[in-house]
Amino acid sequence: MTNTSLTFDVKTADRLIWQGQVVMSRSEAPYFDELFERVAQVVRPERVLEIGFGLGISADLIQRRLQPTEHHIVEIDTGIYADLVRFAGDHRGVVACLGDWRSAPLAAPFDLVFYDPFNYTEEPDDPVREAGLLRHLVRNGGALCHPHFGDGPPRVLPGFRTVVLERFKVPKIDMADGTHCGHAAAVLCYPDD
């Protein structure tokens, strides 16, 4: 799949719902605000790649908190990509890319990759393959960041060393499956040498 034009049950500035699943909701905004505040204390990336535009909440925070010179954003859905193109028009240094991050031509390597896609297929994620692809997108000495919900252990990404910067409570977040979550963490993954 290179790109897709999905029909969402709900597509507003606050919610993206597809086939009953919450793809993204503004309930994540307070968490993302804390996340990028902490990430900005640790990394100052010049070149950022963001995987998945969604509602543009993280994109806005990356602009404000990290102020990268280049902020590449790849999005698979044409309707959401149209929102991304508008966002790119309003922010200097934003490069919009339509496609599947796994096959799109991306100007790697990046200092920081923010990884927040959503699996629309019936195939389960393949963490080993995805970690291998992500490893090529992050420069040596760079970092990968992904959302971490709940108070459990962070996901293991082969080829990366994961560091939990901080765990904290967050206002209730709506999860994809309809449950809610009140804990989250700021996590950075550093490529192995």
Ligand SMILES: C[S@@+](CC[C@H](N)C(=O)[O-])C[C@H]1O[C@@H](n2cnc3c(N)ncnc32)[C@H](O)[C@@H]1O
């Ligand atoms: C959880 S949302 C991202 C939320 C975003 N971080 C925000 O703050 O609003 C996931 C996004 O990734 C996109 N996406 C899903 N699979 C993708 C893929 N393989 N390549 C690129 N984008 C993808 C979805 O269409 C959706 O816009």
